[in-house]
Amino acid sequence: MSFINYYQKEKILRRIFLTLMFLFLVINSFPIFWMGFCSIKNNNDILSGNVGFSKARTDVIGMEVDEDSIYVFSQDGAISEYDLKTKEAIGRVKVRGRDVNYYFGNENIYLVNSTKGIFKINRENLKIEAKTPNPITGVDTNRFGNTSVVAYDDVVIFSVELRGMHKLFIYDNETLELKRTVRLPMDSDGLIKSLYVNDDSLFVGTNKDIIALDKKTFIEKNKIYLGDNYYAAGVQQIERIVGNEMILLVNNGVYFIDIAAGAVIAKKDYGINLFEDIMIKGANLYIVSPLGVKVVNMFTEEEILNNDTLVRELADGVKVNLKSDYTSSEATRIATNGYEYYIGSSYGRVSFLKDIAAKPYDSIQLPLGHRLIMFQNYADLWKNIDFGLYLKNSLIISGFTMLFAMILATLASYSLVRFSFPGNKFFGVSILATQMIPQIMYLIPIFIMFKWVNDVTGISVKGTHAGLVFIYTAFFVPFSIWILRSFFASIPVELEESARVDGCNALQVFLKITLPLAVPGIVATGIYIFLMAWDELMFAWVLTEGTTLTIPIGIRLFVGNYQNRYDLMMAAATVATMPVLILFFLLQKHIVKGLTAGAVKG
């Protein structure tokens, strides 16, 4: 009658069942996947609701013009060389990193970033000839600000904008070996912002002042105080006008200083909110702000040109990402070779202008940057919080709890199963009854008791490993006994009886006959205790402090301090999950067997 017989129907049903199950498996596993996935994401991606990995921005951070080519430095750490005539890419080198900066020397380019360190790159063929890691280790890379580098004679000088870091790192310019470090005379809250070198001095721009150093000895020659108002910005850029006159760019203005006299000549505002870059050409000062370019005569203060809309127009339609989102970009840098002008802007656009007043006649677009996959979050996590200590504490506490609870539970459950001594029933019931009592009802008296013990005897139980191990042992023993009872019950009594007949005493029977048979159950129980101790939050919250903090408490404190660092939060969550997940994966057969035996028979 029907085309589908019974077996076919079963088969179809089964297929539907399995499909549904795998679908559910995917959904159920998703949060764990998402945790791991977000732990290697860039926090900005998370905060902007971007589900995938975005690509690094390629904002132009510098341009250098050679005879017939232009080197474009971008924020993602790439150097691209373009032919000035054909506008075609000649060479390209990429160093993934953040806080990128460079020094353009006669033969070599020194490219630095806070994640990967210092690279010496040949100017001709763009080959990396030497590299050395960032000398500052142990600091979350998110805390680094700007990096700076200059090279002269036979040294390369590297500095990082980082609170409390007042050092210059001096490297050999060929091998990039660290030769020495120089501590700068700075206030405790000083930040190194920029470096500049000229014929006779090395200049360090900070958030408050500019320091002139001797090029060989690094001894302070002069220092010009600029004021505390520039805390956030500081000296972004230092250029030389002529002789001893220098020009400094700070966030919202330009300083003219006389370095020999050690005095500020003038401070000009020019009515621009945000300065990106300045360039001096003859008597003209070219100022780049996100909106465009302004040209003023430095001496007469006459405004020659204010080209605000120009860059808006020229940078329209810049591709932001793979999803073909387009935006306009903002001007960041200016350069010239004397005949024409180059304006670099965000998202990697470089525009060519014959005349600064005219529209650009051509432009080039840098390729998108690398994907921001941040395995580095884990390294940052370990630098931010003392995760090693928490891990150690958790392992010690969970491990010893497991050991002691296993011993206690094995002995107790064996005695409960095998001997019907007076009090057996009472003990069995009270073990189950303890499971009914809310844990906080123990915690309050224990907390006050420990405090009292400390007041009276001076012995501090709170904040020690032993105290917590003891409490955990006492708490996890009843449940362990409950699981283990069924194991011992399943071991035949006849075996023990025959051993007794052969002349073993009770202890020997237990040690030689019963215990070996119960090992799988004991192991399963032990792992389960370990998992429970690893998971315990409330007691550890109240009863640990300082050096005994366990992972849950460490994570709790960490998350409280870094509310918006979801990337690190997920990395911490992943690190806390991985040990138990691996443990479970390796030993799951034992755990499953142990738990189900207890449930079904008990």
Add this chain to the structure above:
Amino acid sequence: MEAQVTRTKLQSIKYYYSKYKIAYYFILPTAIAMLLMHFIPIVQGFYMSLLRLNNFTLNQYLGAPFVGFGNFYDVMINPASPMRIGIYDAIRNTVIYSFLVTIGQTAVGMIVALMMNYDFKGRGLVRTLFMFSWIVPTYVTGILWGFMFQQSIGIVNIILVDWLHLLSSKPFWLVGMNTIWAIIIPTIWRFWPFSMLMLLAGLQNVPQSLYDAAKIDGASKWKTFWKITWPMMSPVWMILVLFGMIYNTYSFNIVIMMFGNGAGFPGRWGDLMMTNIFRNSFMRWDFGAGAATSVLLLIVMVILVNFWYKHYKKTEEIF
């Protein structure tokens, strides 16, 4: 006469001791541990619920002022007491939470256990993968789901609104009435694999002959489940319901970690009894109120468990 009785009592103690010496030795460490960490604290806990034990009287230990049932009055009735704030919200939330989570984890566990009872390739691996959500520590569960439930950047809203277009605008999960769902769903997610494991073991113990008989009688699958599988497994799922009831009523980690890691208040629809007691005790430093609330919680739990036990006895007798 009296002396004789005493002697025989003594003799009987000696007899039992010599007979069960090893049993007593074996149980002694556990007994001591439980005496120190269960019995003594519990007795003190009951007594502390009758004391005005707060930050100022903490040093007096058990000598703190005795206020009788004052703490209970403060916690439950006194409208002027700060300890009473949110207690009824917490009670309501705990009842809803405990009930729905227990049902949810048993139901999901049962459905997946039935699916897993089929024999197919890679069953062991699938079971292990299912178990993974049970291995994730509860505090991580709280952080993770709290992150996933974020209003604008959380993946839950991105999936529901941006991808599936099920809702027109992104709801707030961690604010307002939705909070109760935001704490129920992660808890079910965390605990159902345990139910599945137990139920699967129970399923495999149901004799095949019963199913064969049902098949011969022409019973539908639906009927077979409700008439054979479900009753045959009642010892298993009843134990699960008991444990679910107890553990979920005393649930703490997930909720506390989801909202500002303990510093934040879970809100009127997210606060549970345990978070309430913990806040009163270790943030407002009123241990008397905390102890009183936990005593009330314990009394309710004892009544519930007693009720459960009577029912359990009945099913035990039938099978």
